[in-house]
Structure formats: C-alpha cells, structure tokens
Amino acid sequence: MSETLELNTAMEVPKIALKGVKKAFGPKVVLDGVDLEIKRGESVVIIGGSGTGKSVLLKSILGILTPDSGTIQIDGEDTTHIGGRDRERALAKFGMLFQGAALFDSLPVWENVAFGLIQGHGVGRKEARERAIATLGAVGLTPDVANLSPSELSGGMQKRVGLARAICTNPEIIFFDEPTTGLDPIMADVINDLIVKCVKDLGATALSITHDMASARKIADRIAMLYKGKLIWVGPVSQIDNSGNPYVDQFIHGRAEGPIQMQIKAF
Numbered sequence: 001m002s003e004t005l006e007l008n009t010a011m012e013v014p015k016i017a018l019k020g021v022k023k024a025f026g027p028k029v030v031l032d033g034v035d036l037e038i039k040r041g042e043s044v045v046i047i048g049g050s051g052t053g054k055s056v057l058l059k060s061i062l063g064i065l066t067p068d069s070g071t072i073q074i075d076g077e078d079t080t081h082i083g084g085r086d087r088e089r090a091l092a093k094f095g096m097l098f099q100g101a102a103l104f105d106s107l108p109v110w111e112n113v114a115f116g117l118i119q120g121h122g123v124g125r126k127e128a129r130e131r132a133i134a135t136l137g138a139v140g141l142t143p144d145v146a147n148l149s150p151s152e153l154s155g156g157m158q159k160r161v162g163l164a165r166a167i168c169t170n171p172e173i174i175f176f177d178e179p180t181t182g183l184d185p186i187m188a189d190v191i192n193d194l195i196v197k198c199v200k201d202l203g204a205t206a207l208s209i210t211h212d213m214a215s216a217r218k219i220a221d222r223i224a225m226l227y228k229g230k231l232i233w234v235g236p237v238s239q240i241d242n243s244g245n246p247y248v249d250q251f252i253h254g255r256a257e258g259p260i261q262m263q264i265k266a267f
C-alpha cells in the first residue's frame, strides 16, 4: 500500500461518530458522556446489563431520542438535531432489527419486510413484494411464508422476518437490538450466523447491542461495554478475555460477585 493510501485509510471519516453524548430522564442520568467511532464496514457490539442505556444509545443515533449534549455524526454530517427531510435522508441509510422483532400483525409477512422499500424508498408494491420474497429467501424462509401473518410464525421465524426487513433496502448501516433475546441457543446461533452473513454480503456497518456474550463474540469486530452511562472498555473481540478490566470480566463470566453491584430490593 502506498503512503498516500495508508494516510487516506487512517483519515477516513468514521461511518458513525459519537462525542460526549449525554442523556438523562429527569434526575436519572442514562448516558453520561459516550464517545465512540465506528469505521465503515466495521461491526461493533455494545454489551451491558439490562437498563444500562443500550437501547437509549441506539435510539439517540437514530434520532428517536435527542441527546441533552454531545454530538452524533453519520458520514461526517452532524445529525444530532436534524429533523424533517434531513432526518429522513439520514434514516434511509439504516436498517434496524428491533428488540422482539416488532412486526406489524395487521400486515402480511411480505409487507412487513417491504415496509422500508415502500415507505422510505418509494418502491412500487409489485416490485417491493418481489424483493421482499427474495430477501426472505436470503434468511432461509420460503415464499409461502410471505402471505402469512407474523402471529402465525414461531419466534425464530419472526426474528428471520425482522432480519429480512432490516436488510431489504440494502442499508449502509444496520442496527441490531438484542437480536437473540428470547431464542433457544441453537436458534440464536442460526440468527448470529445469518447476521454475520448478511452484514458481510451487504458490506454494511453494523452496531448491535446485546447481553448475550455468545452472540457478541460471533458478530463483533470490536466490543464496547456500557456501564453507568460510560463506555468503560472498548477493544477488539480477540481481547475480551484479556481486557484486564474487572467489570468486563465479571460481565462476560456472568458472576454475581464483583465490582458490578446489581440493584436488588431488600425485603
């Protein structure tokens, strides 16, 4: 690689950059100065206990919540306070797999998958249906599923439909919120493999949040741990077992004893 090329790579604008992001709800400080840069094509997984603010962080990047202070940049553009058409343009880059898949039971499976194509990208219904069925195939579902209601599917199949919806528009960035929660370990592994494959096939940048370490190990290039509103450790997945951080150690081994004190009501 020539020196100029190396310099360009080093100076490449991050796909997503968070600087000093803070968010409180009333007196409850949830995010207390989060800094994170995610490179194009990278897969970052944020780990942390329930209620530590992982979903709040994703929602802040999407603009569903507005930070109290700090900045969020996407492709170098400050999106912290944008709205209207600018927000729509920014959101068109994203695919999202919501916690619990969050499918619309009133719509057939194919329309759930095609939702972003029709609503966000102005694709006609006929073409959208064809693309939805092709995307269902990519996540291992046959065309006969297309006309079913999501409520007729098993949990694993609903996750696949959610994943198909997240990737159907060929997004540049995909967010996964607890993609394996509620699945048995084998189905969770199937979904993890699908996530890795879909992200790689799309060349997408991925940000996932989970408390499932098997999932984090499988889908992450880098792992960041959120604790008390801050990212207390960020590093390559290969170093997670040698982080030298007692909070990370306690979390990845699921120990009750350690610096992380669970808030348990005393009776």
Ligand SMILES: Nc1ncnc2c1ncn2[C@@H]1O[C@H](COP(=O)(O)OP(=O)(O)O)[C@@H](O)[C@H]1O
Pocket: 025, 030, 048, 049, 050, 051, 052, 053, 054, 055, 056, 057
């Ligand atoms: N819209 C909201 N209004 C008030 N409190 C909220 C809101 N969203 C999240 N919270 C609080 O922020 C904290 C973090 O929530 P969340 O990000 O959902 O946690 P998790 O890490 O499990 O995803 C929780 O205490 C939650 O009650």
Ligand SMILES: [Mg+2]
Pocket: 054, 055, 056, 099, 177, 178
């Ligand atoms: Mg959450």
